[in-house]
Ligand SMILES: NC(=O)c1ccc[n+]([C@@H]2O[C@H](COP(=O)([O-])OP(=O)(O)OC[C@H]3O[C@@H](n4cnc5c(N)ncnc54)[C@H](O)[C@@H]3O)[C@@H](O)[C@H]2O)c1
């Protein structure tokens with residue numbers, strides 16, 4: 001099956017940046033060099049950036065595909081806590097010390113942390129060099145590698161410093177999911193269910209039906225799921241290259257999700273928080289009257305199938321979650337805004353606006369009865 005033809009998507013980057021391709025296919029980790037050269041012909045020297053876990057698993061194959069003698073691999077310690085300005089500075093200094101010039105390009109090999117961090121290094125190095133995104137976690141494959149957002153965290157919050165830096169190409173090898181821990185797989189499936197929930201009900205239901213194969217890392221199931229999710233994400237970001245319009249629908253589940261994530265001091269992971277957030281925001285929609293009754297229950301069942309939580313953990317301080325809600329970045333005129341569904345697979349569009357405020361009492365009610 002290794003020879004099955006890769007699936008390719010085109011994504012509009014906007015803002016004067018070149019459009020780019022997303023390629024999904026088995027065995028691509030051994031063909032990064034050829035795709036990278038075709039996508040960024042000006043680059044004469046590729047440098048791979050990976051966290052130490054992913055580097056140990058895949059960097060030598062990727063480096064060998066970039067040049068017969070291999071290429072430099074820069075590593076950093078795995079984990080969100082290293083997606084920061086100190087690590088950005090360190091990687092940048094190591095590129096300078098290695099003499100990387102304007103004809104260099106970066107291969108960001110890894111999960112979303114690496115994509116964001118190495119992408120931001122590429123965005124700023126010598127005012128910007130090309131980056132090839134090679135996502136290895138499901139989160140990165142279905143979400144962070146496509147869209148061009150890069151950046152780092154600061155003590156004041158996540159992703160507060162960054163840049164739009166669309167990749168030269170995104171190369172997704174579903175076989176990488178084989179080494180990903182099960183909980184990390186579930187984490188990424190939250191965003192896959194989200195893609196179905198906002199655009200394509202059949203796709204959402206298919207993710208539910210394939211849950212056990214996906215959680216087990218079955219390569220064919222993962223490949224089909226990644227293709228389905230990238231189809232949704234690439235369409236949405238192509239129609240709205242920067243934030244402000246349609247892209248907002250990708251925030252479904254995220255207004256309450258971010259609040260729960262922050263209130264738990266990140267004990268609840270992003271994917272888990274988004275899973276809970278989607279169920280609660282579907283309930284909000286049902287309460288407000290725009291979401292077809294039964295949608296929240298169906299979403300809940302889908303998310304349970306992929307082993308994600310659908311209610312806040314017992315003991316979580318909901319008043320903290322409410323406080324975070326009012327400081328969420330989507331707050332307009334002091335009120336949090338929500339993306340609400342009309343039914344599974346479709347977002348309710350209120351007069352061209354994709355997100356809207358909801359009465360505080362309804363939000364509190366839904367949170368408290370969860
Ligand atoms: N730029 C965007 O649009 C966007 C969108 C969503 C998320 N993100 C960011 O993505 C990050 C989360 O991504 P993540 O969950 O991939 O985190 P991550 O990069 O930390 O990866 C999770 C863990 O899995 C390991 N790993 C990755 N691939 C592996 C593989 N194939 N085999 C074994 N282990 C593997 C990593 O070493 C790490 O320990 C957050 O920082 C988030 O802000 C960005």
Ligand SMILES: [Zn+2]
Pocket residue numbers: 191254270274
């Ligand atoms: Zn998310």
